[in-house]
Amino acid sequence: MEEVLAELRRRYDRHDWVRVTEGYSGAGVWRLDGNPGCYVKIAGHSAHPDGGFHPLAEVERLAWLREQGFPAPEVREAGERDGSSWLVTTAVPGRSAAAEWPAEHRGEVVDALADLARELHSVPVEECPFDRRLEVTVPHARQAAEAGLVDLEDLDEERAGWPAARLVEELDRTRPDREELVVCHGDLCLPNVLLDPDTRKVTGVIDVGRLGVADRYADLALATRSLASDDLNPRYGPELADRFLARYGERDVDVERIAFYRLLDEFF
């Protein structure tokens, strides 16, 4: 990772580098201020069958999303060497939905997220070459658990302290027997959507490595968890999570499917 970073720093030496996050998946992200502004994401190798960051998965999906007319970053370069992968994208304008939006604008941010979900979910699945059905994701979840690659320190509160075997048992026990397939973002949480601070329109969809055909609830479960979660600043809260579902058009919310797709996310 250090070598890839050093090489990229040389290649983009006219930009000012600012560290953004120690990624969830162990990825590091830097904002490169300059013209054009860029983002660099670098990650070490992961043995997880599909957790974490795979730049090539993200490259294909960013290109596909842009072809469909969704605002997403342009890829400048991506590669893999000595066990490290990297992705350089141009910065999309706007501010993350997870930023501190004034209270009077939060409702509109939530509406924009719901509209984005609905638009993405209305793309015909035949158009989408990426498969994230349970047939694909459940075996990956199981492999990750067996290989000890599930982060048991980072489980949702209701599962805190569970061993991996119990997670797998619960996954098998609650697996829905049907899927309502649409194109899902796959990690539709607040930090992964950017909006124009003045108009509250979506300006960018990012972190798309898990985009693919899946049950609608894969996105609904993560978006509502992100909205209702306490550890986000500002806290949107359960009322705005309900507003998201209403705006999306989900009248009879299937709480079991919400729970299942949150559980499934623990493995990735």
Ligand SMILES: Nc1ncnc2c1ncn2[C@@H]1O[C@H](COP(=O)(O)OP(=O)(O)OP(=O)(O)O)[C@@H](O)[C@H]1O
């Ligand atoms: N092209 C971009 N334009 C604008 N902001 C970006 C861009 N890429 C990344 N960011 C910012 O950096 C943050 C982290 O990037 P990203 O979501 O891709 O990484 P991550 O969440 O750490 O990755 P992962 O979940 O794969 O570990 C985003 O939430 C966003 O604020």
Ligand SMILES: [Mg+2]
């Ligand atoms: Mg992210």
